[in-house]
Amino acid sequence: MNEALLRELVPAVLGILVRRGADFAAAEDAVQEALIRALETWPDDPPRDAKGWLVAVAWRKFLDATRAETSRRGRELVVEVEPAAGPVPGTDDSLWLYFLCAHPSLSPGSAVALTLRAAGGLTTRQIAAAYLVPEATMAQRISRAKRRIAGLPLDQPGDVTTVLRVLYLVFNEGYSGEIDLAAEAIRLTRQLAAATDEPEVAGLLALMLLHHARRASRRGPGGRLVPLAEQDRTRWDTALIAEGVVILQAALARDRLGEYQAQAAIAALHADAPSTGETDWVQIVEWYDELLACTDSPVVRLNRAVAVGEADGPQAGLAALAGLDPELPRHTAVRAYLLERAGRPEQAADLYAAAARVATTEPERDHLTREAARVRESLRS
Template sequence: MVDVHGDGFADLLRELGPQVLGVLVRRGGDFAAAEDAVQEALLEAVRRWPDDPPHEPRSWLLTVARRKLVDEVRSATARQRREERVQREPAPGPTEQADDTLLLLSRCCHPALSPASAVALTLRAVGGLTTRQVAQAFLVPEATMAQRISRAKRTVSGQRFDQPGDVRAVLRVLYLIFNEGFTGEVDLAEEAIRLTRQLAAATDDPEVDGLLALMLLHHARRRARRTPTGDLVPLAEQDRSLWDTALIAEGVDLLQGALARDRMGEYQAQAAIAALHDDAATAEETDWVQVVEWYDELVRLAPSPVVLLNRAVAVGAADGPLAGLRELEQVPDDVPRREAAAAWLHEQVGEREEAARLYAVAAARATSTAERDHLTRQAARLRHP
């Protein structure tokens, strides 16, 4: 019997809501209508469970949500066939949940959606976050986010979706969520890890394990990334005793298992680079030669200006700053953080004045206050040693 007291009750509803939605979507339910039906069932649970808690909460929610969806279907004669199909379906078996998770994630990450809409819909429908929480995470008014989510639901409702879609589209959206980090009351990095764990349980794709490993290996450093006052701490200066060794070990195990399947992908390559950083006891002990080799692999798999920028920095650490500056010439001037990378390389050469100038330019183009303040301090350090 479900415990309806305390925070566990809300956590249970948040966990079960996406599961029930996945079942209804898989059975052919219109996405927007199914999501509305699940929300009504969750409200019904809040009203009724404290006095009459069910023995099987998931089945209870599915029954109520299905009934509400059928009621909505009956109001439109054009959907009569779908109503009959929903009513004929037997109760879900224990093996269906994984398929439902992949289908629901695929639906929320449909190519017809913009990245921002896909992220918002995924957090709302699969993550179980409220519209207010999603809005707070992206620093927009709740009404604006509600409109964005409603438009996204209408878009995917008009798409034919009998089978799970391209898992690569799902991975891109999950990675976007992870990179948003901590904003508001929800840690989106942890939310992305939770969703990626669900996807890993639903698929046998080494790239899913590669992405999960990448997330864990980066997230393991979270406690060392900022000072107590909130200032950014570069990777080379972090207190590595603060890194989460359990997450690192799990990430390395996942990565090794993925690489053993010999189906290389960009997330596995990125995870390998992160593992080399996490494996070094000090910044000086980083195996930069191997890091460059993995960047070469990443350039082959997923070439982009950002990858070339990061590779140039790695080359500068492995072969010297002049070699890094030569590689940096291949990176377009408008790539974010290019000036910061150039500043670091010029500083290693000994060109302090040019490095200070570039740090100042990078600070002016920074996209966050913490990054701007860090780069400003670097410029000041070189100008006033």
């Protein structure tokens, strides 16, 4: 059973059902039932046309549900005739489905969650983890979003800002390793970039390529997290870096700066440096200032504090950190790093250990625990 193939086919199958007239919520339910049927039957009897099989079964499930609902309401059933067997359209509905989920009637948060579930192939649990909310809360949010667009005409284009946010979340979820959607996010962003001259689309594509270029060096043996300063830069994909830089330069030349272009510029400066010590931290701080002008995010301010600490010294970094909420994710880890560089290892060791206790992933927890042990060992020697 090729579950990866099933995941790839879901957006296209769902898109076909909606184009045939099924409302979004009913179409997704039918596709999910078809997937369950595929998991039950394909190992023993794999179809020659996987996509056609899923479309046929999902459409039949949709019609059965429609008949059952109509029967319960006592109304005369009027449905279109089932399509004749044969090949289904070969068009790729994935990107269209992203815009469909970014319906104008939905809030950006609901549109992102719905798209990750319906088009991105993520489970409700994975989406909840990305949002740092309980799974039950996210399940309710997705259900409300599906009900909100039920019965509405789905022919209005979605908001490109929401679509870009979705694509970046899918990319980051894929990068985490639990589900590899990074390549799919890049493919869809390439497709969107080819269809529009919006500089922010190009900026997001450049950002993805620059991050993806470092993928092989981000994890060590056993999945151990390798921070940027310790990565083997000979393992970075120079072709992806070069492509990302060219795309970014063309976007910046349009003089319509947005947050993804600014993030890509920061990533490009990291990619261009032969080592951490040779990184142009001053220019990175300047780009963080540009990014803050686009989006005054606490996370951006946290990352800027690290860059300030590298450019102007750890005390300056601690000063930049002082105004931020200590409950912000990674705040404790950043403070530990800056305190260690400022010559206060005892406090740093305690904060590394505290950060490990609240880490949200096992690799991050392991990394911070090892950092605490390393600093404590240096105090004993």
